[in-house]
Amino acid sequence: MTKAVFKKGWWVPWSFLALPLAVYLIWVYIPIIQSFGYAFTKRDSLLYKTVYIGFDNFARMFQDKQFFVALKNNLVWLLYFVLVPIPLGLFIAMLFNNSFKGNRIYKTLFYLPMTLSFAIIGTIWMWIYNPDAGFLNMILRSTGLSDLARPWLGDSRFMTGALVAVGVWRQVPYIMILYLAGLQSVPVELVEAALIDGASWWQRFTRVILPVLAPATIVSITISIIDSLRAFDIIYVMTNTKARAAEVLASYMYTSSFQYQDYGYGSAIAVIQFLITLSFILVYINRTLKAEQESGL
Template identity: 30%
Template sequence: MKSIKNIFSNNETCSAYLFNLPTIISALVFIFLPVIGTLITSLFRDVTYLPGKFLWFSNYERLFADPHFWQSVNFTLLFVIVSVVLELFFGLIFALVLNEAIPGRGFLRIAILVPWAIPVAISARVWQLIYHFDYGLLNFIFMKLGISNTHINWLGSSSGAFISIVISDVWKTTPFMTIILLAGLSTIPRVLYKQAEIDGTNFLQRFFRITFPLLKPVIVVALLFRTIDAIRIFDLIYVLTGGGPGGSTTSISLYAYNYFVSGDFGYGSAVSVIVFILAAMLALLYIRFGRFGEVIK
């Protein structure tokens, strides 16, 4: 009792809470409420043309019994793992290169941002033209170089479509990784490297002893952002394959979208809750194993 009184009688604490109030309110209204709303809707039969009914967890039972849902979960998780790892790998390389004093660095830093600045739907359309069977750039190059003597249907098999989607996504979002890592790199004092050089270390030693440990919190943040973003992948697939061939590239968000568009809000909400839980679990994992809090301290 006394302690609470103390907190609020303390003028400084009180104004701190006041300053935080707008953030807390907007987080409540725009994040917490919709999540709760979706959770509640997911327990109902909410179909436009049927009377509403409280179902307990039937929507979830139906979800777990649908092989196409599991297919979309598998696809999404595989996509997240492959694309995020590749993006981290390339992003790190680009960031390390751009952090060095190379000629034309300013131009390169801007150039590398271009894919990130293009709306996803448009870059997906561009990639669609690259992969196109008849007049796509890729088939043109393959034919000219004599690698293949017939046109290849890149999006025609499940694995082909998967790889095509991953390549497009890596091209699109590696710049994001690069920028965040570059920001992290620029905070590492140059003096450390100078000192290490005097001590006679080689490049790899400097990377693993200095760069990597100091960059780790930034890497965790970048991975966190990208993973949560990737798990909700929608627009790229919607434009590039529409979930085909034969539904093999349906992401969880696309799966949910199909139900929202057709007016089954209860089931669509249940799928969204699963996406939310998956993303939240991955975020917790990162924070836990990235020892995020400790490093920041």
């Protein structure tokens, strides 16, 4: 299935895997499994009173309007996270990946949004979205587009869009880094030649560069699916998770568990969120692994 370098003994790969796998199982999988177990119980976040209630939490979820609001918003996040940052990040990485003077400065500047914590990103963007003194509405008003000015975070129709925009703003530099790392195996002349030689540009791009970038693309798409479906911090910081129109699954499970003290229900949402993400990922990973096998890479 993968290119086998060594076949000395079955224990060789396991000796490399033993330590990381042990750490991962103990610290990540045990909490996850515990948390999933709670989904079949009725309990508050103190984890006292354990009552097994079977699938009741799940049954309740499918009648819960708020759950579907969150699910729908997550799909919006997913759509934008796959469609915008990946092509844009790739484009910017290719743009900056040259031998011109100053390209390092551009890379550094463009990376800046990634160095901020979500709390800070949220605070800064709240100043931009501020309905009265905020930058966005000011620009709209001064350019004669005052009809478009609105309370971005106060109107349930625009909330999710406004929040996704912040997510995308931070995600593009991230994807850029992944592609910059990938582009290291592409000689710079190839990229420049591809840019100069207008006629075969597209061909060179699709036949030479994209295949070399496959690892970066696989990581980018996988990560974008995961990040969009577990989006939390931006929503938490900018709406305190209380703007229910903008809620996503992660914020709803947080609110349920810690604000409503309904830990069993929160865990049930986590299980569903996990299964949804897993199904997206499995479809994608299976396809790429198959392609990998066929191309013999």
